[in-house]
Amino acid sequence: MKRALTKKYDFGELKKEPIDESSIPKAIKGKMKYVGIELEKGSGNYVQIDHSRIYQFVSEYLRSLGVIVTSTTEAYEKFTWAKEYFWKALRVNQDFYTSLTHSYWRHGYFIYVPPNVKVTQPIQACFFVASKGVAQPVHNVVIVDEGGELNLVTGCATMSNEGLHVGVSEFYVKRKAKLTFTMIHGWAPEFEVRPRTSVIVEEGGTYVSYYVNLYPVSHLDMCPTTYLHKLAKGYMTSILLGKKRSFMDIGSRIEFLGRDSRGEIVSRSIVRDQARVIMRGHLIGRAEKTRGHLECRSLLLSQRASVTTIPQLESYVEGSELTHEAAIGRISEDQLYYLMAKGFTEEEAVSLIVRGFIEVGLVHLPPQVRASLRGVLRIVEKLARG
Amino acid sequence: MSYSSGEVILTSKALLRVRDLWVKVENTLVLKGVNLTIGEGEVHTLLGPNASGKSSLLMTIMGVPKFKVIKGEILYGGVNITKLPPHERAKMGIALAFQNPPRVNVKLRHLINRLKAMYPQDKFTVNYLNVRYLFDRELYHGFSGGEAKKVELYVTMLQSPKLALLDEPDSGIDVESLMSIANFINKFIESGMSMLIVTHLGSVLKQLNKIDVAHVMFGGRIIYSSKSPLSLLKLIYESGYSGLVKLVGDSIEEGLN
Numbered sequence: 001m002k003r004a005l006t007k008k009y010d011f012g013e014l015k016k017e018p019i020d021e022s023s024i025p026k027a028i029k030g031k032m033k034y035v036g037i038e039l040e041k042g043s044g045n046y047v048q049i050d051h052s053r054i055y056q057f058v059s060e061y062l063r064s065l066g067v068i069v070t071s072t073t074e075a076y077e078k079f080t081w082a083k084e085y086f087w088k089a090l091r092v093n094q095d096f097y098t099s100l101t102h103s104y105w106r107h108g109y110f111i112y113v114p115p116n117v118k119v120t121q122p123i124q125a126c127f128f129v130a131s132k133g134v135a136q137p138v139h140n141v142v143i144v145d146e147g148g149e150l151n152l153v154t155g156c157a158t159m160s161n162e163g164l165h166v167g168v169s170e171f172y173v174k175r176k177a178k179l180t181f182t183m184i185h186g187w188a189p190e191f192e193v194r195p196r197t198s199v200i201v202e203e204g205g206t207y208v209s210y211y212v213n214l215y216p217v218s219h220l221d222m223c224p225t226t227y228l229h230k231l232a233k234g235y236m237t238s239i240l241l242g243k244k245r246s247f248m249d250i251g252s253r254i255e256f257l258g259r260d261s262r263g264e265i266v267s268r269s270i271v272r273d274q275a276r277v278i279m280r281g282h283l284i285g286r287a288e289k290t291r292g293h294l295e296c297r298s299l300l301l302s303q304r305a306s307v308t309t310i311p312q313l314e315s316y317v318e319g320s321e322l323t324h325e326a327a328i329g330r331i332s333e334d335q336l337y338y339l340m341a342k343g344f345t346e347e348e349a350v351s352l353i354v355r356g357f358i359e360v361g362l363v364h365l366p367p368q369v370r371a372s373l374r375g376v377l378r379i380v381e382k383l384a385r386g
Numbered sequence: 387m388s389y390s391s392g393e394v395i396l397t398s399k400a401l402l403r404v405r406d407l408w409v410k411v412e413n414t415l416v417l418k419g420v421n422l423t424i425g426e427g428e429v430h431t432l433l434g435p436n437a438s439g440k441s442s443l444l445m446t447i448m449g450v451p452k453f454k455v456i457k458g459e460i461l462y463g464g465v466n467i468t469k470l471p472p473h474e475r476a477k478m479g480i481a482l483a484f485q486n487p488p489r490v491n492v493k494l495r496h497l498i499n500r501l502k503a504m505y506p507q508d509k510f511t512v513n514y515l516n517v518r519y520l521f522d523r524e525l526y527h528g529f530s531g532g533e534a535k536k537v538e539l540y541v542t543m544l545q546s547p548k549l550a551l552l553d554e555p556d557s558g559i560d561v562e563s564l565m566s567i568a569n570f571i572n573k574f575i576e577s578g579m580s581m582l583i584v585t586h587l588g589s590v591l592k593q594l595n596k597i598d599v600a601h602v603m604f605g606g607r608i609i610y611s612s613k614s615p616l617s618l619l620k621l622i623y624e625s626g627y628s629g630l631v632k633l634v635g636d637s638i639e640e641g642l643n
Contacts, residue, residue, distance in 0.1 A: 335489070337451060338488050338490060339492075340450075340451075340471065341450055341473075341476065341484075342497075343473050343476035343545065344473055344500075345473050353492060355492075356493060356496065357491045
């Protein structure tokens with residue numbers, strides 16, 4: 001199976017090398033900060049370096065409430081009830097990369113929040129590739145039980161210029177539970193990244209996801225899917241920075257399975273250099289009285305880059321209201337002149353506009369998470385200017 | 387007394403001097419030799435039919451790059467600003483309230499905070515003109531006509547300008563908004579700000595506490611100036627702009643050839 005890959009990667013072995021926080025090198029911690037991960041700030045942490053070096057931590061307080069933060073391999077072994085949650089939201093043979101992860105599983109995070117427990121100070125998870133040419137196929141499972149709440153902040157970074165990361169993630173948001181999930185990607189120009197995510201939101205639950213891509217990648221394709229049951233809500237925001245020679249095919253999908261569910265997908269991209277970006281949005285209505293909206297906007301800032309937006313609305317039932325808007329353009333001259341007339345230099349005006357363009361979706365996130373994301377957005381703004 | 391051009395000499399010091407200004411936008415000549423002088427603390431108004439060059443004149447004084455000066459000059463406070471970029475003119479104290487501001491990808495609150503940090507905030511805080519409820523919206527996205535006018539006027543005055551260029555602050559709004567806008571402008575007139583106000587049908591003029599000079603633009607130039615703005619307005623209402631043009635007569639015919 002590995003032979004089907006375009007490059008030769010090092011898959012290592014499945015073993016666990018637990019490490020503690022102090023043994024994580026400063027250089028790695030520095031890169032982690034760029035993608036929003038500061039270990040002192042997490043109420044729980046999961047850090048995985050390459051295949052097997054894993055640092056996991058959960059605060060005394062959360063542990064006493066029954067919150068679990070560990071690796072999926074450990075959870076699968078220790079908790080029989082956990083097995084129910086593996087490969088249920090996604091199929092093993094969904095595509096080549098899900099099958100690959102099933103065969104070459106190298107850990108991933110497992111997080112469980114018991115009923116009615118609220119984890120407000122975020123739990124953090126970070127995947128880091130430190131060695132050259134590593135393949136990091138991970139399987140992540142998150143369960144927020146009935147009435148529970150979890151803020152999960154994740155970041156991915158690397159010290160190696162090349163590698164492969166496949167993240168198969170299954171999130172289960174049970175009745176009236178809430179999960180906010182942020183993911184900041186800071187990979188590298190020769191990296192291949194293939195996330196495969198499925199989220200099931202049960203009756204009355206809420207799922208909010210916020211994704212930012214910061215650095216150039218060789219190839220990144222993903223289309224996380226959220227399944228909404230009755231009265232459930234889903235908000236998916238993506239902020240993409242396409243630079244250098246990146247190829248990115250990034251989508252979001254919401255499937256309305258239960259009546260009275262609501263969902264919104266917002267994607268904004270800034271594309272320059274020779275990057276090629278495909279932005280997909282897909283809404284599927286299968287129940288009555290459902291409402292979904294999809295917005296895809298892109299600022300294309302160079303002659304040799306390209307952007308394709310593919311908004312898709314599908315409905316199988318009367319009474320599912322689905323709408324979309326998509327736009328690709330430059331920063332309009334009129335906007336620039338207006339701001340310059342107010343006293344801003346052209347550079348300042350561009351900054352203001354870029355900043356305004358990427359500041360979406362924050363309203364759905366709790367204040368603690370919003371604050372750290374503002375720092376990430378400042379980085380996006382700086383990098384967007386070339 | 388009336389004059390046939392914008393050169394009305396009042397007793398105060400000249401703040402703005404526009405001399406024989408010819409301006410092109412793309413390939414169209416929009417200003418054909420405009421002369422105008424505004425003294426410190428004076429309020430001038432610009433009347434005229436559509437496409438007579440009123441907005442173009444304001445945009446050119448502000449320095450919006452689309453408007454290319456092909457002849458003539460603009461002096462502000464004695465300094466030749468004809469080649470200065472707009473942000474430098476703004477820093478010198480000129481501010482423009484756009485007639486049709488574009489949608490901008492910036493939250494209104496964010497723009498306000500930046501402006502407050504960039505310009506000295508005056509002794510009295512600028513009245514919000516009841517637009518606070520719009521602060522978290524993206525600027526001009528889905529604003530009604532009245533909302534856009536008030537917001538634009540508000541952000542312009544946050545610049546604490548010495549010379550305020552107001553492009554039709556009174557078009558497309560209801561009577562109540564007109565009153566609050568007029569009161570808002572009057573406060574600044576009281577404080578001694580110089581202004582050049584383009585008005586739509588003169589609605590706001592009757593509410594302003596002071597208007598020193600009214601100019602009429604036609605075909606890209608100022609054809610008539612008067613120190614009795616309200617009588618001029620009455621004349622225009624009665625005979626239309628064509629009536630006024632007939633009155634000014636020969637000088638126009640010459641200019642157009």
